[in-house]
Amino acid sequence: MTGNEACAEAALFAGMRFFAGYPITPSTEIAEFLARRLPHVGGTFVQMEDEIASMAAIIGASLAGVKSMTATSGPGFSLMQENIGYATMTEIPCVVVNVQRGGPSTGLPTLPSQADVMQARWGTHGDHPVIAVAPSTVRETYDWTIKAFNLSERFRTPVILLLDEIVGHISEKIVYPLRREIELIERERTSRDPESYLPYENTDSDIPPFAEFGAGYRYHVTGLNHDETGFPTNDPKKVDTLNRRINRKIERYRSEIIAYSESSLEDAEICVVAYGSSARSAHRAVLDARKSGCKVGIFQPFVLWPFPYERLSQIAQRIENFVVPEMNLGQIAHEVSCATKRDIARVNRIDGGLITPDEILEEIKNVSIR
Amino acid sequence: MSFRYEFRLSGSGGQGLILAGKILAEAAAIYDGKNATQSQSYGPEARGGSSRSEVIVSDEEIDYPKALNIDLLLCFTQEACDKYCTDVKDNGILLVDRSYVTRTPQGKYRMYSLPITETAEAKVGKALVANIVALGIITQLTGIITRGAVEAAILSRVPKGTEELNLQAFNAGIELAQQAQT
Numbered sequence: 227m228t229g230n231e232a233c234a235e236a237a238l239f240a241g242m243r244f245f246a247g248y249p250i251t252p253s254t255e256i257a258e259f260l261a262r263r264l265p266h267v268g269g270t271f272v273q274m275e276d277e278i279a280s281m282a283a284i285i286g287a288s289l290a291g292v293k294s295m296t297a298t299s300g301p302g303f304s305l306m307q308e309n310i311g312y313a314t315m316t317e318i319p320c321v322v323v324n325v326q327r328g329g330p331s332t333g334l335p336t337l338p339s340q341a342d343v344m345q346a347r348w349g350t351h352g353d354h355p356v357i358a359v360a361p362s363t364v365r366e367t368y369d370w371t372i373k374a375f376n377l378s379e380r381f382r383t384p385v386i387l388l389l390d391e392i393v394g395h396i397s398e399k400i401v402y403p404l405r406r407e408i409e410l411i412e413r414e415r416t417s418r419d420p421e422s423y424l425p426y427e428n429t430d431s432d433i434p435p436f437a438e439f440g441a442g443y444r445y446h447v448t449g450l451n452h453d454e455t456g457f458p459t460n461d462p463k464k465v466d467t468l469n470r471r472i473n474r475k476i477e478r479y480r481s482e483i484i485a486y487s488e489s490s491l492e493d494a495e496i497c498v499v500a501y502g503s504s505a506r507s508a509h510r511a512v513l514d515a516r517k518s519g520c521k522v523g524i525f526q527p528f529v530l531w532p533f534p535y536e537r538l539s540q541i542a543q544r545i546e547n548f549v550v551p552e553m554n555l556g557q558i559a560h561e562v563s564c565a566t567k568r569d570i571a572r573v574n575r576i577d578g579g580l581i582t583p584d585e586i587l588e589e590i591k592n593v594s595i596r
Numbered sequence: 597m598s599f600r601y602e603f604r605l606s607g608s609g610g611q612g613l614i615l616a617g618k619i620l621a622e623a624a625a626i627y628d629g630k631n632a633t634q635s636q637s638y639g640p641e642a643r644g645g646s647s648r649s650e651v652i653v654s655d656e657e658i659d660y661p662k663a664l665n666i667d668l669l670l671c672f673t674q675e676a677c678d679k680y681c682t683d684v685k686d687n688g689i690l691l692v693d694r695s696y697v698t699r700t701p702q703g704k705y706r707m708y709s710l711p712i713t714e715t716a717e718a719k720v721g722k723a724l725v726a727n728i729v730a731l732g733i734i735t736q737l738t739g740i741i742t743r744g745a746v747e748a749a750i751l752s753r754v755p756k757g758t759e760e761l762n763l764q765a766f767n768a769g770i771e772l773a774q775q776a777q778t
Contacts, residue, residue, distance in 0.1 A: 336638050397622070397633065397635075398621075398631075399625035399632065507660045509659040582660070583659075
């Protein structure tokens, strides 16, 4: 199956029952698959008039207690930014899939890119937290779609699933994980009665318990800064409390959220940091380099935001050289540089082509001669 | 030694090359128990733009999913043939539909210029199934994927009611390749 199909299939398994979207290459197969399947499992599929409305619709559905998702690509992701901020501010869980294609603007509809990494982090305005994940294979897409829902539910925040045209459209064999071994997380529901419920209560966990609309709880939901009741406020103390809490609720759990894999790093002198479809090429390049005696390993972050600064900083105590291949002009290389305080050797392509193993191998060799 | 076999099916949008690639990959991965990936590259147009579908078959995990050193190249347009023929490795196979590719390049590959679309029309009555005829030829020429696996993959992919038609096309392709081999 393809990555897009695996994403849709996994969303259904995670309990997603509301999808609103507007078709756009290379994400359309997700909507197509769900339009066919959702009605059979008691879910709802809506093709909206655009991506602004799609994002609004999934926020509304999630506020009514239903796990919700939308899928798009760069141009649509741009339109969704305002409402992604709204979901962050109102703490409404949802999953936004961005199957990245070449940009800027309508760019290259049918070709891959990884140039929306920073948009996923800072696309919406204001100081805000974000969780974004980037799988590289069809199986990882299946697993990380489920985890995206879990993270979203657990932390009451939108989660961005960053695929790209390669990961979305590639067909490969997948062996499903055992269903009973998959953990599914649901947002914590309030145990208070409607009279004493505070929708944005400052709890010890920093994650307020949820009450769904339509279940007898009446409360105010707004993108304006609000107090624990949900009503708008300009009170500096209350504004500060809310703004700091929504950031802290992700920051303090970073170690729970961050995920990566490491291979061949034990004796390595060079570390390749790669994610998404570029990681596929990087794995091949590392294998080839090892064959010619080059001591190189690979670090693959699955969660891009929050970024694994601590781990890379540890690795940099031992390894001096870092190579970062990505289909953009160095968006993650910059973060790797911040984490490691090293000069980063970059391999960048922004022409719609997947970076080849040879292009990475060449850079590994350049670095090893240096 | 691990093996990696690379197919590129090239032509223009609407010729069914992406579907043919998916069938090949499913035959190898699901019915023959190997590892396979299929990826594609096409223009922004719905029809008529250039289209290319790549299938990698291997006995180990496939990381880089694009063809680097092609074992079999299928060309359904002259443009695709001119553009990609140099990517075929020495002693690889270059298979072209002679209805579309009239100028065949010289190289160190095994060249097959066959009446693929003509056969689809003559044996099945529909030019539409030329992609499935090509699958029959590829199955026979390469021996990488078993005939039974490709048949099973075709049956699971084609629209209901067209199974017989597609199997006919597939068998016509096998026969065409057998004749070309002798």
